[in-house]
Amino acid sequence: MVSGNISRRGCTGALRRWTAKKARAYLPAWLRQVSAELDLPFDRASLRKQRTRWASCSARRTISINEKLLFVPALLVEYVFVHELCHTVQLNHSRRFWRLVSCYEPNFKTLDRELRRAWRYVPWWMCEPGSSELNQSHFEAVPGAAGPP
Numbered sequence: 001m002v003s004g005n006i007s008r009r010g011c012t013g014a015l016r017r018w019t020a021k022k023a024r025a026y027l028p029a030w031l032r033q034v035s036a037e038l039d040l041p042f043d044r045a046s047l048r049k050q051r052t053r054w055a056s057c058s059a060r061r062t063i064s065i066n067e068k069l070l071f072v073p074a075l076l077v078e079y080v081f082v083h084e085l086c087h088t089v090q091l092n093h094s095r096r097f098w099r100l101v102s103c104y105e106p107n108f109k110t111l112d113r114e115l116r117r118a119w120r121y122v123p124w125w126m127c128e129p130g131s132s133e134l135n136q137s138h139f140e141a142v143p144g145a146a147g148p149p
């Protein structure tokens with residue numbers, strides 16, 4: 001991957017390319033599997049390196065997946081997928097949306113809380129230099145759950 005004069009930047013680049021490749025190989029296929037299990041179809045999956053969200057769903061049912069999920073425990077990744085797939089039905093965070101989520105994942109409140117702390121699993125070389133993203137809470141708020149201070 002890296003040969004010759006190895007710089008920190010060169011290593012970071014190689015690690016990020018490796019991550020992008022693994023993310024492409026695993027995450028969309030995993031999302032498709034969860035989608036089939038839940039019978040909640042989506043249109044397209046794309047990979048991104050978002051700084052503030054784990055995934056998102058557009059009105060056209062395109063689900064953008066954060067490559068950084070590759071470093072997050074599987075249970076939490078599955079929850080992200082359930083959450084986004086429910087957005088293909090309800091593109092908001094209404095009561096209806098959360099009711100739908102709870103049908104598929106009754107433990108969603110705990111998982112959502114865990115997910116806000118899951119940025120700590122992401123290695124430093126995936127983060128932008130000087131960013132404070134590791135210290136921030138990033139997943140969307142659940143009604144009734146305590147928000148950031």
Ligand SMILES: [Zn+2]
Nearest residue numbers: 083087093140
């Ligand atoms: Zn959401």
